[in-house]
Amino acid sequence: MTTNTRRSSLGTSYVGTTRASTLRAAALVIAAVVSVSGCAGKDASPSGGSAPTEGLAAAGGEGVDIEGDAANPINKIVASAIADLQSYWADEFPTLYGGTYQPVTGGFFAVTPSSGDLPPCAASADEIAGNAFYCPSKDVVAWDVEGLLPDLRQRFGDFVIPVVLAHEWGHAIQARAKFEGRTVTREIQADCFAGAWAAHAQSGGDFKASPNDLDNALAGFLFLRDEPGTQASDPSAHGSGFDRVGSFQDGFDNGAKSCTGYKDGTPPVVEVPFGNAADEKRGGDAPYAQIVNGVPYDLEDYWSKLFPELTGKPWTPVKAIEPFDPKRAPKCGGSPTDDYVLFYCVPEDYIGWDNVDAMPDFYRKGGDFAVAALIATQYGLAGLSRLGDTSDPKISSLRADCFAGGWTASVLLGNRSKTSSFQISPGDLDEAISALLIFRGADDAARQGSGFTRVEAFRDGVVNGANACVAEQ
Numbered sequence: 001m002t003t004n005t006r007r008s009s010l011g012t013s014y015v016g017t018t019r020a021s022t023l024r025a026a027a028l029v030i031a032a033v034v035s036v037s038g039c040a041g042k043d044a045s046p047s048g049g050s051a052p053t054e055g056l057a058a059a060g061g062e063g064v065d066i067e068g069d070a071a072n073p074i075n076k077i078v079a080s081a082i083a084d085l086q087s088y089w090a091d092e093f094p095t096l097y098g099g100t101y102q103p104v105t106g107g108f109f110a111v112t113p114s115s116g117d118l119p120p121c122a123a124s125a126d127e128i129a130g131n132a133f134y135c136p137s138k139d140v141v142a143w144d145v146e147g148l149l150p151d152l153r154q155r156f157g158d159f160v161i162p163v164v165l166a167h168e169w170g171h172a173i174q175a176r177a178k179f180e181g182r183t184v185t186r187e188i189q190a191d192c193f194a195g196a197w198a199a200h201a202q203s204g205g206d207f208k209a210s211p212n213d214l215d216n217a218l219a220g221f222l223f224l225r226d227e228p229g230t231q232a233s234d235p236s237a238h239g240s241g242f243d244r245v246g247s248f249q250d251g252f253d254n255g256a257k258s259c260t261g262y263k264d265g266t267p268p269v270v271e272v273p274f275g276n277a278a279d280e281k282r283g284g285d286a287p288y289a290q291i292v293n294g295v296p297y298d299l300e301d302y303w304s305k306l307f308p309e310l311t312g313k314p315w316t317p318v319k320a321i322e323p324f325d326p327k328r329a330p331k332c333g334g335s336p337t338d339d340y341v342l343f344y345c346v347p348e349d350y351i352g353w354d355n356v357d358a359m360p361d362f363y364r365k366g367g368d369f370a371v372a373a374l375i376a377t378q379y380g381l382a383g384l385s386r387l388g389d390t391s392d393p394k395i396s397s398l399r400a401d402c403f404a405g406g407w408t409a410s411v412l413l414g415n416r417s418k419t420s421s422f423q424i425s426p427g428d429l430d431e432a433i434s435a436l437l438i439f440r441g442a443d444d445a446a447r448q449g450s451g452f453t454r455v456e457a458f459r460d461g462v463v464n465g466a467n468a469c470v471a472e473q
C-alpha cells in the first residue's frame with residue numbers, strides 16, 4: 001500500500017506513547033478471566049504451524065504416460081492427478097456441456113528446462129521455466145518439473161500439484177467447450193474449475209486432502225505464473241490473485257456448473273493500478289514502520305465512521321496498541337500472552353503484536369498488506385466487542401476477518417478521502433489472502449476456522465462491505 005503526501009507526517013509517536021501508558025495501566029488491572037482473542041498463534045509461519053502434508057498422493061496414475069522421468073516423485077503425483085482429472089471430467093463434462101468428454105491426448109510433458117528439451121508449443125526454455133501450461137493447438141499439458149513444481153511442493157505440500165494441474169485442465173475444458181473470453185476471464189474460469197475439482201478431491205477421489213492441505217495448496221496456487229504470452233510486468237497479472245481465489249472458492253462451494261456462466265465482466269474483476277511512481281518503484285510495499293504506525297490510525301478513522309453507521313452510537317477508540325518484544329510480552333487480564341504473536345486483549349482493550357520477530361517476518365514474507373490486514377482483523381475483534389457480539393470465538397474471528405475486508409474496501413474505494421492517508425497497491429489484496437491462509441499457528445484452524453473460510457469472510461467484507469460482517473456465520 002502507499003500513503004499520499006497530504007498526511008505523510010504520521011509519526012512513530014503513536015506507537016511509542018501508547019505503549020508506555022499501556023504498560024502502566026496493565027499493572028493496575030485485575031481481571032479474573034483471560035480473554036485473549038488471538039489471531040496468529042506462536043510459530044505461525046508459511047510452512048511452520050500449518051505444515052504442508054507430504055506423501056498424500058494416493059495410488060493411481062496407472063496408464064498415464066508422462067514424457068519425462070516417470071520415477072520422479074513429482075511426476076508420480078502428476079500422473080495420479082491426471083488420472084483423477086480425466087475421470088472427473090468424464091463424469092462432469094456431459095452434465096455441463098452435453099456430449100462426451102474427449103480425454104487430453106496430445107501428451108503430458110515433464111520438462112527440465114535446463115536440458116534444453118522443449119515441449120510442443122514452447123518456443124524457448126524461458127516459456128516453460130517456472131510455469132505449467134495447457135496448449136490447445138496440440139492438446140498438450142506441460143510443467144516445469146525442475147523448478148516450479150518442486151518449489152511449490154516444498155513450500156506448500158503435495159496437494160498444490162494436482163490443484164495446478166486442475167487449473168490447466170480447466171483450459172482443456174475451455175478448448176472442448178469452445179469457450180471465448182479475455183485472458184483474465186479464461187484464467188478465473190480455469191480457477192473455478194480447479195476449485196470444483198478440489199471439492200471432489202476432498203470428498204473422494206484419489207486425493208484425500210485435509211482442510212489444511214487445501215489452505216496450503218490455495219496459497220501456493222497464488223504463486224502460479226500466468227500463461228506464456230502474458231507480460232510478467234503487467235500490473236493486472238499481479239493484482240488478480242484476489243479474483244483467482246474467489247473463483248476457486250466459487251467452484252469449490254458451488255460446483256463446476258457455476259463456472260460455466262463466466263463471461264467477460266462476470267464475475268467482476270478487481271484491478272488495482274499503482275497509485276504513483278514511487279509506490280511502483282517500491283513494488284507496492286510501504287516501509288514496515290509506516291504500516292505498523294499508520295494502519296492502526298487509519299483503522300481508528302474507519303471505525304469512527306463505521307460504528308455510528310452500524311449502531312447510531314459514537315466509536316470508543318481502542319485504548320492502546322502494544323507492539324512488543326516477545327521476550328517481554330505483555331499480560332492480558334493478568335495472564336501471560338506467550339502463546340500469541342498477535343491478539344486483541346478484551347479486558348484491557350488493547351491490540352498487541354510481536355514487533356520484533358513475527359510481524360517483521362510476516363512483512364518480509366507476505367508484504368506490507370499482510371501485516372496491515374492482520375492488524376485490521378484485531379480491530380475487527382475490538383469492534384465486535386463494542387458491538388456486544390456474543391458469538392463463539394470462531395464466528396467472531398470470521399466476522400473480524402470480514403471487517404478487515406470491509407476496511408480494505410474502504411481504502412480501495414478511497415471513501416474517506418478527507419481523513420485516510422492510505423491507498424491500496426497492486427498485490428495488496430493477494431497479500432491479505434496469503435496472510436489469512438498461511439500465517440497461522442498449529443491450532444489456529446480449530447480456533448478461527450480454516451484459512452479457506454477466513455478468506456471467504458475477508459472477501460465477503462471486501463465485496464459486500466461491513467454490513468455483511470455482522471451476519472457472518
Ligand SMILES: [Zn+2]
Pocket residue numbers: 167168171187190226227
Ligand atoms: Zn491458466
